[in-house]
Amino acid sequence: MKEVFRLCAVLTIIAAVSAGVLAFVSQKTAEPIADAMREEELQAIREVLPPFENEPDQDTVVLEEAGESIVFYRGRTEGRITGIAFVVTAPNGYSGDIRFMIGVDDSGIVQGIEILKHAETPGLGAKIESQSFRDRYKGKSLTNPEQWDVVKDGGTFKQITGATISSRAVTHAIARGLELFEERRADILGPGKPEEGATTDTLRTHEGSREPVEGKADTLGKPDDSRKPGEGKEEPHKDGR
Amino acid sequence: MVENGEMRERKNGEVDSASAESGGAAKSVSKPEKKEKKKEEITPRFLVSSSPHMHEGQTVSGIMKLVIYALLPVTAFSIFMFGLAAFRVILISVGSALLFEALSQRVMKRPVSLRDYSAVLTGLLLALNLPPTSPWWMILVGTFFAIVIGKQIYGGLGYNPFNPALVGRVVLTISFPVQMTARWITPSMWGMNPVTTATPLGRIREALLSGGQVDLHLSRQGFLDLLLGNRAGSLGEVSVILLLAGGLFLIAKRVITWHTPVSFIATVWVLTGIFHLIDPTRYANPSFHVVTGGLFIGALFMATDYVTSPISGRGMLIFGAGCGLFTVVIRLFGSYPEGVSFAILLMNGITPLIDRYTKPKVFGIRREEKAAA
Amino acid sequence: MSTGKEFIKGFWSENPIFRLVLGLCPTLAVTTSAENGIGMGLASTFVLVCSNAVIASIRNFIPKKIRIPAFIITIATFVTIVDLVMNGYFHELHKSLGLFIPLIVVNCIILGRAEAFASKNSLGISIIDGLGMGFGFTISLVVIGAIREVLGNGTVFAVPVFGSSYYPLLLMILPPGAFIVLGMLLGAMNQVEIRLAERAGRTPLIRKEHDCASCAIHRAWFNLGREGKRPQAPEAE
Numbered sequence: 113m114k115e116v117f118r119l120c121a122v123l124t125i126i127a128a129v130s131a132g133v134l135a136f137v138s139q140k141t142a143e144p145i146a147d148a149m150r151e152e153e154l155q156a157i158r159e160v161l162p163p164f165e166n167e168p169d170q171d172t173v174v175l176e177e178a179g180e181s182i183v184f185y186r187g188r189t190e191g192r193i194t195g196i197a198f199v200v201t202a203p204n205g206y207s208g209d210i211r212f213m214i215g216v217d218d219s220g221i222v223q224g225i226e227i228l229k230h231a232e233t234p235g236l237g238a239k240i241e242s243q244s245f246r247d248r249y250k251g252k253s254l255t256n257p258e259q260w261d262v263v264k265d266g267g268t269f270k271q272i273t274g275a276t277i278s279s280r281a282v283t284h285a286i287a288r289g290l291e292l293f294e295e296r297r298a299d300i301l302g303p304g305k306p307e308e309g310a311t312t313d314t315l316r317t318h319e320g321s322r323e324p325v326e327g328k329a330d331t332l333g334k335p336d337d338s339r340k341p342g343e344g345k346e347e348p349h350k351d352g353r
Numbered sequence: 354m355v356e357n358g359e360m361r362e363r364k365n366g367e368v369d370s371a372s373a374e375s376g377g378a379a380k381s382v383s384k385p386e387k388k389e390k391k392k393e394e395i396t397p398r399f400l401v402s403s404s405p406h407m408h409e410g411q412t413v414s415g416i417m418k419l420v421i422y423a424l425l426p427v428t429a430f431s432i433f434m435f436g437l438a439a440f441r442v443i444l445i446s447v448g449s450a451l452l453f454e455a456l457s458q459r460v461m462k463r464p465v466s467l468r469d470y471s472a473v474l475t476g477l478l479l480a481l482n483l484p485p486t487s488p489w490w491m492i493l494v495g496t497f498f499a500i501v502i503g504k505q506i507y508g509g510l511g512y513n514p515f516n517p518a519l520v521g522r523v524v525l526t527i528s529f530p531v532q533m534t535a536r537w538i539t540p541s542m543w544g545m546n547p548v549t550t551a552t553p554l555g556r557i558r559e560a561l562l563s564g565g566q567v568d569l570h571l572s573r574q575g576f577l578d579l580l581l582g583n584r585a586g587s588l589g590e591v592s593v594i595l596l597l598a599g600g601l602f603l604i605a606k607r608v609i610t611w612h613t614p615v616s617f618i619a620t621v622w623v624l625t626g627i628f629h630l631i632d633p634t635r636y637a638n639p640s641f642h643v644v645t646g647g648l649f650i651g652a653l654f655m656a657t658d659y660v661t662s663p664i665s666g667r668g669m670l671i672f673g674a675g676c677g678l679f680t681v682v683i684r685l686f687g688s689y690p691e692g693v694s695f696a697i698l699l700m701n702g703i704t705p706l707i708d709r710y711t712k713p714k715v716f717g718i719r720r721e722e723k724a725a726a
Numbered sequence: 727m728s729t730g731k732e733f734i735k736g737f738w739s740e741n742p743i744f745r746l747v748l749g750l751c752p753t754l755a756v757t758t759s760a761e762n763g764i765g766m767g768l769a770s771t772f773v774l775v776c777s778n779a780v781i782a783s784i785r786n787f788i789p790k791k792i793r794i795p796a797f798i799i800t801i802a803t804f805v806t807i808v809d810l811v812m813n814g815y816f817h818e819l820h821k822s823l824g825l826f827i828p829l830i831v832v833n834c835i836i837l838g839r840a841e842a843f844a845s846k847n848s849l850g851i852s853i854i855d856g857l858g859m860g861f862g863f864t865i866s867l868v869v870i871g872a873i874r875e876v877l878g879n880g881t882v883f884a885v886p887v888f889g890s891s892y893y894p895l896l897l898m899i900l901p902p903g904a905f906i907v908l909g910m911l912l913g914a915m916n917q918v919e920i921r922l923a924e925r926a927g928r929t930p931l932i933r934k935e936h937d938c939a940s941c942a943i944h945r946a947w948f949n950l951g952r953e954g955k956r957p958q959a960p961e962a963e
Contacts, residue, residue: 119792126784126796130803137807144814152817207688233688235896236530274531494895502906506913528897 160215160224161187161195168197173300177292184300193218193301196293202285205230206237206277214289218301221253225286230278237278245272245279249286254294260287413510417470419608423599424477424654430595431588434540435485439588443480445492450476453500463509471510475499478518481589481650482694483525484537491532495521515701516661519694526689534690537585550585553645554690557637579644590647600653609657612669613676617652618643620677628685636685648680651693661701668704668711675700732854736862739931742835743866743908744915749835753867754904756826760883763871765819767864769812769827773804774836774863775856778844782852785845797840798831805830835863873907874898 150169157168164187173184187195195217202210210230215223225246232238239245248269254260261267262280271279293300431439454472458465479495499521504513526533539550578584582592589596603609626639642648656662656676663672676696683692742748752770756762777800781788788796809827812820820827830836839859844852872882878898880888897903923930 119789122787122789123792123795123799126788126799130799133803134806137810141810141814145810148814148817152821233530234900235528235894236534274534490893524895524897527900527902528895529893530896532893 156213156226156228157185157187157197157215159226160197160213161185162215162217162223163189164195165189173302175296175299177296182292186300195223196300198289198293199228200285200289202281204277204281204284205232206275206281207231207233210240210278210281210285212282212285214286216253216290216293219253220290220293220297221251222249222286222290225249225282232275232278236272237275239272239275240278240282249283254287254290260284413469413471416608417474419606420603420654421470421474421477423602423608424481424589426595426599427481427589427592427650428477430582430592431481431485434582434591435538435588438485441489442483442485442487442492442588443477445489446480446483446496447473447476449493449496450479450500453497454505457501457505458509461505463505466510469510472500475504475517475521478589478654479521482518482522482587482647484533484586485588486538487532491525491529494528495525497521498524511660513660514704515698516655516658519655519698519701522694523698526694539585540583540591552585552690553579553641554684558690576640576644579641584645586645587647587650590650593644593649596649596653600649603653603657609653610666610669612666613656613662613673614652616670616673617656617676617680618648618673620674621648621680624677624681625685628681642681642684646684646691647693651680651697652676655694656697656700661704663704663707663711665708665711665713668707671707671711672700672704675703729851729854732851733858736855736858736860737865738862740859740862741866741915742859742863743870744912745931746835746838747912748838749833749863750908751829752826752833753870753908754901756823757867757871757874757904757907758899759822759875759879759881760868760872761819762822763867763869764864765812765816765823766826767860767867769808769823770830770833770836770863771857771860772808773801773830774839774860775853776804777801777836777840778852778856779849781840781844782847782849788845793841793845794837797837797845801836801840802831835859870904870907870911873911874903878903 153169154167161168166186166188168185168187171186171188173186174181175184176182182198185197186193187197195215197213197215199211199213202212208231210227210232212225212227212230214225217223227241227246230238230240232240257268259267260269260283262269262271262276262283264271264276265280267283269279269283428443432443450472451467455465455467476496476499479499480492483492483495499517502524503515503517503520504510507513534555537550537552537555580593582595584591600609600614604611622639622643625636625642628636629639652673656673663669676693679696679699680692683689683695687695689695736742738745740746743750743753749770752766756766777797780800781797784796805828808830809820812823812827839855843855847855876882876887877895878900880886880892880894895903898907920930
């Protein structure tokens with residue numbers, strides 16, 4: 113009995129010391145980790161937006177579209193919004209989703225894209241990460257070209273050799289992203305106020321935002337499923353493309 | 354593919370392996386149990402008797418030559434369909450296979466055994482598994498992996514757990530996806546008017562993934578084209594008829610048995626058939642799956658390799674079924690359009706296990722006695 | 727044993743990867759580039775040295791019965807420290823090593839040194855052992871990583887070494903490449919060891935007959951004994 117007691121005591125002491133050390137280290141590294149994460153996000157935004165003066169991750173609008181919340185990061189120069197970055201997901205990659213960030217200027221012209229996550233075949237679909245592929249979309253907008261398709265489907269975007277599916281998925285996802293931007297432009301560029309009578313739109317500031325947009329305190333930081341039941345029903349026709 | 358004549362020799366219970374030619378003989382360490390096993394299920398000609406035994410006259414080089422003969426019609430046809438490009442691929446492949454074999458045997462201080470034709474066969478099979486547009490350096494990488502990494506590292510002919518030509522092909526498929534999956538050309542007489550296109554399997558996969566419409570119905574003409582070889586693909590996989598003829602020749606010559614090819618192809622047909630019945634809009638006709646891709650060359654020439662496939666008939670049936678299962682799984686659900694080579698390699702890996710569990714009983718011993726012993 | 731010898735053994739005679747064949751999970755998984763190899767190696771070295779030091783200094787207080795949980799807690803603490811610090815200060819490297827940083831906890835080489843060395847030796851020599859083993863591990867990882875990177879990506883430490891016309895052998899930076907390179911290096915190292923031993927007139931560290939005939943499957947198949955007796959040559963029949 114005494115033996116068991118001793119064993120427990122020793123282990124407890126070791127565990128307690130560990131816990132203490134870890135608590136200390138965790139506290140010390142919390143800030144650098146948060147900074148590094150933020151820097152990573154900013155890095156992607158910088159990659160796709162023209163130069164900006166503000167901190168776009170502090171200046172966001174969150175829209176709900178088809179049950180998903182999309183964060184729009186707004187880059188400003190002299191207080192005016194000059195570029196908007198947001199994350200799009202292409203659901204029809206060769207193997208799984210492709211997530212990437214699109215940057216557009218205030219008139220909806222693509223400034224750049226940055227692939228965040230994908231599982232495409234190395235050497236084939238993975239080439240969507242390459243600069244030369246991503247540059248094919250720079251300067252394009254929803255009306256230029258008319259048809260957002262790869263060359264193989266009669267469009268104007270050159271596909272990657274042997275990776276038509278990945279190229280097509282990215283092309284179509286960009287087009288969808290631009291359509292979304294076009295549709296919700298007022299919300300995105302506005303101060304963050306929802307339109308009167310807008311049924312499906314729940315507008316709120318990004319949870320991480322330290323500068324809450326006025327007038328939206330009621331939905332601030334609420335999870336996505338807090339929408340009223342009636343709102344969800346009208347989603348499909350909004351998404352009916 | 355037949356790469357080890359040694360086993361065939363032993364099937365006739367011959368003892369004096371020193372009389373076998375070249376490479377095979379050098380590696381003929383006696384394997385008492387294996388010999389016992391082979392006595393069990395052999396061709397009908399087999400008679401149990403004590404020594405002395407007659408040598409049937411089959412040798413490693415003899416068998417290799419037979420297999421090469423069986424592949425000649427397909428080879429000739431590929432040159433006819435893809436022209437000089439095909440000839441170039443075959444030449445580079447066979448030549449470099451011989452070179453790597455000689456070099457590695459020299460380095461490893463083994464007797465150089467080019468005259469057993471096994472390197473020629475490996476090179477030829479690899480060439481038949483490549484697209485006609487293969488660049489020369491890619492073929493060199495392929496034969497290097499096939500001969501050096503796939504065979505000589507393990508101890509040379511007879512010791513390789515995986516089919517060397519398939520090792521080469523899979524290395525290339527994984528390493529150079531653009532060259533291996535995106536640059537197929539349509540056959541035309543003497544390769545005069547090559548047009549870049551996708552293989553039939555590649556086309557189906559792409560259509561399914563992008564949500565487009567795909568014609569899964571197999572017309573009579575389409576089926577005939579596939580059968581005759583009027584389609585894009587590797588050099589040697591296109592003409593099903595000629596492959597079948599070569600395979601039948603080998604069966605008639607008793608170089609291979611029917612077990613592996615039949616169970617392989619039948620499994621693919623049945624499994625794809627089931628999926629086709631479940632959802633004909635997503636899964637293609639089973640006959641289409643059987644005649645496209647590398648199924649025939651794989652089933653007849655690769656999965657029947659002595660060294661890397663099971664020894665008993667029962668084992669071969671299991672082996673073939675496993676190949677068929679993996680092929681279907683990869684084709685229908687995997688990320689590569691074609692899965693024959695992966696499937697055969699996977700089954701190569703578990704061949705020792707299959708052999709272990711399909712070990713025939715030693716003649717004259719009852720089950721209980723054997724268990725007791 | 728001399729201090730120098732304790733330090734040197736990690737590089738050759740008891741190299742964690744090529745001689746002890748321990749810690750293969752990170753070896754195979756993260757060595758897609760030389761840089762990853764260095765990151766992983768140094769992270770493991772840090773944990774190894776710290777855990778060796780702590781365990782050596784408290785070895786007389788830990789009852790035998792609970793030594794393993796005590797070692798693991800110690801190791802896990804240092805791994806977590808590495809994880810947090812790396813996430814904060816080397817974010818990119820942390821991202822590419824990903825899951826494998828927390829998995830250092832279960833890296834056999836660390837628990838192995840704690841159990842086999844640090845729990846029986848004094849503080850100073852345990853730290854030397856940790857350093858030697860850690861650097862041996864790091865160098866091995868860098869070599870594997872560099873070979874895979876150069877073949878599979880055409881670069882070493884992200885510096886291109888071939889012209890733009892080089893088509894990378896993708897297989898090498900995919901999982902199979904790890905096995906192939908590791909196997910080749912193991913074989914080459916054994917070969918060199920046999921040569922060195924022959925020249926020095928000592929017994930090699932590995933048995934020369936480590937061939938297929940010594941493998942367990944082979945023995946079971948031919949009903950050979952544990953000794954791995956080779957099958958009889960034909961003329962012996």
